[in-house]
Amino acid sequence: MPDNYKVEGDTVSFWLKVRPRSARERLAYDSTGELRLDVHAPPSEGEANQACVQFLARALRLPQSYVTIVSGQKSRKKLIRIACRSAKEAISALEAIAGTG
Numbered sequence: 001m002p003d004n005y006k007v008e009g010d011t012v013s014f015w016l017k018v019r020p021r022s023a024r025e026r027l028a029y030d031s032t033g034e035l036r037l038d039v040h041a042p043p044s045e046g047e048a049n050q051a052c053v054q055f056l057a058r059a060l061r062l063p064q065s066y067v068t069i070v071s072g073q074k075s076r077k078k079l080i081r082i083a084c085r086s087a088k089e090a091i092s093a094l095e096a097i098a099g100t101g
Contacts, residue, residue, distance in 0.1 A: 020048040
């Protein structure tokens with residue numbers, strides 16, 4: 001689903017639905033084709049946001065400082081920006097993780 005991603009130089013941005021208080025943590029596509037991240041953390045005090053950043057950084061093997069929530073800090077739908085050496089590799093990795101969910 002490459003249309004979901006916007007590449008600008010060495011960064012990739014995409015919208016992500018975050019579902020807090022989930023039984024398991026996973027990245028997947030939902031029934032509408034949107035990327036969704038389920039996290040254990042509750043939505044209070046930014047815990048779900050932190051869990052989102054930690055999950056993506058760990059999944060892509062990047063420092064947490066490379067993963068930023070650009071917009072949607074208080075919303076379930078967030079605009080994520082990831083700085084990386086290769087935006088194409090990051091997108092491939094995200095799609096591989098989401099595909100296996």
